[in-house]
Amino acid sequence: MALNLDEYAEQRASHTNITLWAAEVLRAQIAAGKLLPGTKLSEQQLASSLNISRNTLREAFTVLSGEGVVSRYPNRGVFVASPGADAVRRIYQVRRMLEPSAALWGPELDLERLDRVITAAREAKSLGSVAEMAAANQAFHEAVIAMSGSSQLQDLMSRVLAEMRLVFYAMRSEPDFHSHYVEQNARIVELLRAGKRKKAAETLRGYLDAAEAELLEHLAADGH
Known part of the structure; x- marks a missing residue:
């Protein structure tokens, strides 16, 4: 799940809210078809790829969950949504x-x-x-x-x-x-x-x- 973040580096440098920046990056990856429905999103891998804390990543997941592009399941984790x-x-x-x-x-x-x-x-x-x-x-x-x-x-x-x-x-x-x-x-x-x-x-x-x-x-x- 390693992400190529070169294109987002400048955006991060100018972004005042890293949580929203992380949500934007993941949303863009989903919109581009890089993260497919049903994909489990590893906190460890994504936090490392984005160079953010797990708490910040969880906040980004909350943003995306509210938009319907990820789904959270207790004791299972966070997955890219499969809209019905x-x-x-x-x-x-x-x-x-x-x-x-x-x-x-x-x-x-x-x-x-x-x-x-x-x-x-x-x-x-x-x-x-x-x-x-x-x-x-x-x-x-x-x-x-x-x-x-x-x-x-x-x-x-x-x-x-x-x-x-x-x-x-x-x-x-x-x-x-x-x-x-x-x-x-x-x-x-x-x-x-x-x-x-x-x-x-x-x-x-x-x-x-x-x-x-x-x-x-x-x-x-x-x-x-």
Whole structure:
């Protein structure tokens, strides 16, 4: 469970709350697919990797538990969560409020960033890489929320997407779940490029409804 923390070193140096920094690092690792659902989180290894005390790590676990991305079990330890149907409904309730609004009203439209994401997604699709398609999909939705120009909304979305990555893991055996959203994302970018922001927002909302329904159907079939 050794973590590469080079990319977080500068962030730690400027962070006034090490507990929240540790939670951010673990959340980022989960959102990136580095820590998978069901993984037991070793206090000893993680405290050493993060160069923090176990008490600080436990406080970070409390933060993440409140967000639903880790689960604590008495006498067993802390595990990366495996979200079920209730979590999916909660996640998509938040996403339907945030993402279409950012697409419709966000003042910081960054088409170059969106284009890079679409290029990466298409490359992943051509290679048949489910993991890279999932990563590109996460990046797309991060870019949509970034249009809001709000750091608070981007922080909220980072928490939502960390939990979302855990939900996506349940679809690892269904590559079409990710592949058919590649061009749907591209369609939303083209609508934004054409200045059709209302249509982009409506398309995005419908797409979120469809994704939620597909996930719930899959979880029900698996007995979740």
